[in-house]
Amino acid sequence: MDELINKLKKEVITQLNLEDISEDDINPDSPLFGEGLGLDSIDALELIVLLEKNYGIKIEDPKDGKKIFHSIRTMAEYITEHQKKA
Amino acid sequence: MEKLITAYTYIGEGKVFANKRLIFYQEKIATFAEFIKALYKQEQIAYPKFYKMDSLSKLGFMCAELLLRYENPGIFKPGSLAVVLANSSSSLDTDLLHQESIRNRSAYFPSPSVFVYTLANIVIGEICIRHGLKGENAFLVSEKFNPSTLKDYVSEILDNHRAEACICGWVEILGNNFKAVMALVENESTATWINGFKPMPFTEASLNEIIKVN
Numbered sequence: 022m023d024e025l026i027n028k029l030k031k032e033v034i035t036q037l038n039l040e041d042i043s044e045d046d047i048n049p050d051s052p053l054f055g056e057g058l059g060l061d062s063i064d065a066l067e068l069i070v071l072l073e074k075n076y077g078i079k080i081e082d083p084k085d086g087k088k089i090f091h092s093i094r095t096m097a098e099y100i101t102e103h104q105k106k107a
Numbered sequence: 108m109e110k111l112i113t114a115y116t117y118i119g120e121g122k123v124f125a126n127k128r129l130i131f132y133q134e135k136i137a138t139f140a141e142f143i144k145a146l147y148k149q150e151q152i153a154y155p156k157f158y159k160m161d162s163l164s165k166l167g168f169m170c171a172e173l174l175l176r177y178e179n180p181g182i183f184k185p186g187s188l189a190v191v192l193a194n195s196s197s198s199l200d201t202d203l204l205h206q207e208s209i210r211n212r213s214a215y216f217p218s219p220s221v222f223v224y225t226l227a228n229i230v231i232g233e234i235c236i237r238h239g240l241k242g243e244n245a246f247l248v249s250e251k252f253n254p255s256t257l258k259d260y261v262s263e264i265l266d267n268h269r270a271e272a273c274i275c276g277w278v279e280i281l282g283n284n285f286k287a288v289m290a291l292v293e294n295e296s297t298a299t300w301i302n303g304f305k306p307m308p309f310t311e312a313s314l315n316e317i318i319k320v321n
Binding site for chain 2: 038
């Protein structure tokens, strides 16, 4: 899980152009939206693309997004769960 | 009513001028991205959204940032500052990036953050968000820099009191070729410049002068 979390941190920084943020700045349990990294709605769409492009996972129900993208850890857990199913 | 250019900023050919003063120079420009990032860093601007913008918005954002830094933005009410910009390539620079991401049907991953910039007037939106501007705005696209149209458009806004002042200019980028010029235009009777810059008459000749390499 830790390996996937570190990989996701790198991917999120690249995909969302978070230039002034390093991997160490991201707490895997902190919220990605709001007070955390301060991501916006376009970033949310980019995260959906990231899951599909890098992990082949398509989010069928947009309502699940809030839970999946709560933090880096919840993203990692969702990826792990769905890769097991595949 | 006579109008004055009370401040202007120029970015092009490795040089950045604010009111005729050279404030940044890079002799060899590898890429626009490196150039604009170096300028952003030098000016010590803290605005993380900058990194997420497309090239056209980054260029316009920096030009407006420097223009208003040398004025006192506080003197303009949010609704009293209009923005009229123009260029020749519209948002083609970003349109091409978007096209690249959708051309291959087997790897079809359009980026939402690229797609939202496939309109030239988004650069005005970024400037307005940054400075809290709520005045009238327009983005014009013409093959060449057209000082006559810009002058007429801005004059009409000011003459009809739809704004107290107007940012007007040219923001052009395609690949690593770029140039941006912005002028702050005010009615002579109410002009409030405080930057020590000797105002220029708002004429086609003045616009032609400031768009040339300084």
